[in-house]
């Protein structure tokens with residue numbers, strides 16, 4: 001391995017912005033190898049393969065254990081020093097020239113939802129290993145140690161990443177996972193120690209950065225034919241239980257103008273929620289996903305309706321504003337219908353998790369340098385990265401999901417798109433290693 005990175009001329013902009021920074025990797029730029037990545041994705045999909053062509057590799061299952069063994073094998077073959085932390089996270093470390101520096105962490109997860117696909121999470125882990133292979137093949141040594149991570153049980157509640165930030169509670173560990181095992185037992189089953197989670201914790205400053213490559217799980221990149229998504233953050237989620245009070249009465253004898261029909265109020269409110277979220281500038285979303293009328297008989301005017309309201313946005317203030325508008329409109333609807341509408345917030349504890357501004361710029365520069373198109377976008381789905389934003393400068397890279405399908409055996413991302421993402425990941429890791437976070441100003 002070279003002690004001086006001759007292949008990198010890290011020409012950082014002297015101005016205030018990182019925009020002009022370039023990394024020239026010798027004469028030619030290093031690209032990830034699509035055929036190697038796709039071969040590994042296929043190999044990984046054998047573990048927990050379902051008849052529909054996807055995987056059911058829920059965390060802590062035999063399939064998960066087999067998949068984990070395969071990943072650890074790939075890591076060892078790439079000369080990584082592999083360990084399982086007390087939360088069950090698989091971590092493969094590559095020493096840095098200054099090994100006392102905080103490591104640059106990157107990766108994702110390999111567990112799936114029941115009836116899942118072959119790309120969600122998997123692409124991020126395989127790409128992280130690809131980055132190590134490319135560094136090895138090109139004799140590149142980094143200043144910082146690098147750590148490739150495959151997080152435990154992402155789909156069951158971000159278990160592994162929550163433990164790393166010190167927020168995996170005993171209550172969360174009591175939850176019975178899809179494997180049938182309580183998460184606590186699952187952690188032990190994959191080689192962790194739920195009684196010593198403190199040993200898995202990374203404090204702010206202990207990681208130089210966290211970077212995650214993931215499939216978009218939406219259709220924006222695919223539809224717009226864009227190579228790379230520069231993730232601005234993971235949207236915050238707020239939930240409310242909404243109760244509409246009217247008056248139950250005989251459906252035959254109560255004239256239309258004397259009704260206090262909770263269902264009609266709920267219907268109007270549902271339409272208003274959809275209209276408010278659609279008409280406002282921005283990318284907020286609002287959903288009524290559950291509704292129940294009581295007493296719930298065909299011959300009784302509903303006296304009471306309970307329904308859910310969910311709002312998501314990257315900006316907490318914006319999210320509040322959407323709710324305020326809905327609440328004000330609800331007041332008008334309730335009054336006009338002689339009913340009552342009450343909102344009670346449910347604690348889902350999922351605040352918006354913006355990525356690091358500088359990291360977004362670095363990823364955008366990486367795409368530019370590699371001749372790839374990109375756009376900035378929020379993530380509507382949750383990821384381990386949202387936890388890591390609390391303790392480290394975090395960046396996230398999206399690659400296209402064909403037709404936006406995910407959590408399904410139909411999930412698909414092309415070999416070239418995966419390799420594009422891995423190339424951007426490599427560039428980003430090297431830029432961070434070269435000090436780009438110190439020179440980048442962010443937006």
Ligand SMILES: [Zn+2]
Pocket residue numbers: 109120121154214383
């Ligand atoms: Zn995922």
